[in-house]
Amino acid sequence: MNNRLGLTLPGPRRADDGADHLTPDITKIKATGNYHDQSRVRKLKVQPQVTTGSFQVTDPAGHRIPFAPGDYLVLKLEDVPVAAAAGLAVLRVTEAASRTQNASPSTAVAAVPLVKTAKQAPAPSNFHPDKAMVDDGDKIVLRWDGPGDLDYKIRSSDGNPAPGVTTKGEWKPDPGTGPKRDTTYTLIATDPNTGRQHFLTTTVQLRNPTFESGIHASRVQGTANTGGLTFTTDGVHVSANSGAWGAVHADKVEAGQVTAAKIHGGRPNAGALLFTTSGVExxxxxxxxxxxxxxxxxxxxxxxxxxxNDGWISFPGAGIQVSSGTYLDTPKNGCVFAEVGIFQNQSFSGGKENRWIAMSDGAEVCVIHMHEDGTRSYGDMKVSSVKNDFARW
Structure with missing residues (x-):
């Protein structure tokens, strides 16, 4: 025969917020008890004992509760304000019962372990920049959603110290401190009560990044189906999007040596220089x-x-030598062909005059003098010898 049932909450003060405590306030717990036998359910009396941090369960009329085989008692605790710290709370159940109605009750104790977790604050989310691509790092604006009772910090991947968060759900770099190249930012949200942290990341790209230590790559490809640069042991190869050789466009090129099969002019319809085994064309x-x-x-x-096999002109110290045949052969005197005449300028004391040999359609040859006053006169032609087999004008 069961006379009385007691449930004692854990903890030295029976009500606290520690890891091994169940609740900080026992009076806020709604406790009810029911006795179930083979034919009915009887409601029991549950009284909180604030000083001891326990509940006492008895019959409402003060009678002993008879337990037959198969009977059971249910004690329900509702609306329990759970202690903040996570841990294991051990509830102690004390039963005062006797086997017969007239026998004195004896006490038995049972332990009921209860695992409790700390209240989890909502985690931040939706960490993103206003613009994923910016022209100036100082114009970056980062935003996120999250509770206001967390401590927020921003950490950048470039190693520069980030200013603190002063606006709820928003962060931007101080003027002159924005990144010079693509940067990944980490949002660190810390619960001040539990120390639990949440981490979110987002990346911002710059259209014109600056790299202090240079760029190391075996190939650089342009955007929008353009060409690329391939770095080799002997220099750089410029290729088109198809993989064939590409073109280099520049206003001015300075080089110690240029190797090319052909060089075109830069103007429309301009000519070119063609490099062959024998020279330049x-x-x-x-x-x-x-x-x-x-x-x-x-x-x-x-x-x-x-x-x-054409004739050629050489330039000895005395003037011009006209030769026929290839220059590999012994030079032979060549012919000078002229449609009108061969001119000579000669200076003499008292003035200047022009002289030339004129050839007419009638195959006549004469020497003409042009005087300073504009008049002309015929001169004499003196021939001491003719070295060529023929003279042709």
């Missing part, structure tokens, strides 16, 4: 066309026609 924009070399002055040992 000037070509025009037309396919297979010969180009023109224009220069204020050309220093050369000789000038030859286009073909290797």
């Amino acid at each position: 000037v070509v025009s924009n037309a396919p297979g066309g010969q180009g023109i070399l224009l220069a204020d002055r050309v220093n050369a040992g000789r000038v030859q026609g286009k073909s290797t």
Whole structure:
């Protein structure tokens, strides 16, 4: 026969917020008890004992509660304000019972362990920048959602100290302290009561990053289907998006040596320089066309026609030597062909005059003098010898 049932809460003061305590306030617990026998349910009286931190369960009329085989008692605790610290709370159940109605009751004690966890504060979320790509690192704005009772800090991957969070759910760098290159930020949220921390990360990119220590890569590829740079042991290869050789566009190129099969002019329809095994050819924009070399002055040992069998002009100290045949052969005197005449300027005392040899359609040859006063006169032609087999004008 059961006479009385007691439930004692753990802890030296029976009500506290420690790891081994169940509740800081026993009076806020709603406790009810029911006795179940084979045919009915009887409501029991549950009284809190504040000084001892326990509940006493008895029959409402003060009678002993008879327990037959299969009967049981249920004690329900509701609306329990659980102690803040996580831990193991051990409840002690004390039973005062006797086997017969007239026998004195004896006391038995049972332990009921109860695992409790600390109240979890809502974690922050949605950590993101206003713009994932910015032009200036000083214009970064980071935002997040989260409870206001957590301590928030921002840590950047560049190692620079980040200013503290002063606006709820928002952070931005101080002027002049923004990153110069892509940076990953970490949001650290700390619960001041439990020390529990939450970590969130987000990354911001800069359109024009600055790298203090340089960029190390075997290849750099442009965006939007453009070419790339491949770094080799002997330099840099420029390639198009297809992988073929690419083009380098520059206003000015300074180099110790340039190796090229052909160099084109930069203007529309401009000619080019073609490098062959025998030298350099000037070509025009037309396919297979010969180009023109224009220069204020050309220093050369000789000038030859286009073909290797054409005549050539050499420049000895005395003047000009016209030769025929290839320059590999013994030089032979060549011919000078002129449509109008061969001119000579000669200075003499008292003035200047121009002289030239004129050839007419009738194959007549004469020497003409141009005087200072503008008049002309015929001169004499004196020939001591003719070295060529023929003279052609």
